[in-house]
Amino acid sequence: MSVLHVAVVREDVPGGASPDALDTVRQARSVAQSLALCGWRASEHVFGRDPSVLEAELAQIRPDVVFNLVESWSGLASLACVAPALFRKAGLAFTGADEGSMALSGDKALARRLLHAAGLPVPSGATMEELRRGVFPGASTYIIKARFEDASLGLGPDCVVAARQPQELLDAMQGLASRMGGDCVAEGYVRGREFNVALLAEAGGGVCxxxxxxxxxxxxxxxxxxxxxxxxWEQESADYAASVRSFDLAGEEDLASNMRRIALSCWDLFGLAGYARIDFRVGEDDGLPYVIDVNPNPCITPDAGFAAAALRANLDHAVVVRSIVLDALARAGRLETASHV
Incomplete structure (x- = not known):
């Protein structure tokens, strides 16, 4: 049996790109290295401005599966969903979330509405359009985030604002929108702690x-x-050094269990696949967790949070990559094509 061929696809990253964009290149290389450790063949490809170029490459090599690491297209994270749509059109198995899941979770306003409708805990919030129509959650402290781009894009300490009136909040959002991809959302600021829960697909359709x-x-x-x-992202900054990751939740099993349950509900609600990360804030007053972000296909570089959580569970990077690939093949009904498993 021939060795499984995995095409690792990422977006085009120009020279002098931002640290988060350059991290995509590191991620692709680390995935390719782990695929080799699995005994599989890896080829690396770029999803550039002209999709037909990648289509032609994939049509020529016909990989068994595509490892999708595309986080943006034409500089927009909101268009990352084009990549899985292209792979589906080409009849290729691909890792991670499909185009529908990426589009739903990528719009933070829509994602919040879906979570709320499903009875999952989310902070209150509003879009600029809603504020212009007079829809205002009330006087409070808000955090302003990019609506369609990565949640950290343009995010800084000045994005936490107190607003007593709709226009006050709208003015703040309009002042920040340009550095957030042109649109943003306001979300009730949960003063307290921040957590994340990483999810990994298991054999047989389960989720670890x-x-x-x-x-x-x-x-x-x-x-x-x-x-x-x-x-x-700014490793030399004081802000970077001011936060550390901890897995010590001793004595807080009820809180951890609640977040695990909610994270699995998010997986089902958004139809996630392969791997995902759900971010939470826990209120200092009520001690309750609130979902603040649903992340399909999160970063899996070896020094990222997902890999750290996996190592905590005694899963090394190659095991994570292998699980993601096998899940993609299983969902496509092609698991039998894998060799050396």
Whole structure:
């Protein structure tokens, strides 16, 4: 039997790109290395501005499965869903979420509405359009985020604002929109702790909930305790050093269990696949978890949070990559094509 061929596809990353964009290149290389450790053949490809170029490449090599690492297209995260649509059109098995799941979770306003309608805990919120129509959740403190782009894009301490009137909040959003891809949402700011739950598909259609991680912020931190852009990506900054990941939830099993349950509900609600990460804030007043982001196909570089959670569960990077590939083949009804499994 021939060796399984996996095409690793990422977006085009120009020279001088931002740290988060450059991380995509590192991610592709690390996945290719882990595929080799699995005994499989890996080829690397770029999803550029002209989709027909990639289509032609894939048509020529006919890989057994595509490992989809495309996080944006033409500079827009909202168009990342084009990639799985292209793979589906080509009749190829692909890893992770499909185009529908990516589109639903990628619009933070729509995702919040879906979560609320499903009875899952989310902060209150509003779009700029809703505020213009007079829809206002009420006087409170809000955090303003990119609506269609990565949640950390343009996010900084100045994005946490107090607003007593709709126009006050709208003015703040309009002032921040340009650095957030042109549109943003306001979400009730949950003062408290931040957690994330990583999910990994298992054989037979199950989902493994990896150990719950907390982002612990330096108590001497000035400004709101949030994981903003600098805290995530600017390694030389004080903000980056002001938060550390912890898996120590001793004595908080009820809280961890609640977040695991909610995370699995998010997986089902958005039709996620392969792997995902659900982000939470836990209120300092009520101690309750609130979903703040649903992340299909999260970053899986070896130093990322997902890989750290997997290692905590004694799953190394190659095991994670293998599980994601086998899930893609199983969903496509092609598991028998895998060799060396």
């Amino acid at each position: 909930v990896l150990p719950v991680a907390e982002m612990v912020f330096d108590p001497g931190l000035t400004g709101p305790a949030i994981l903003h852009y600098a805290a995530k």
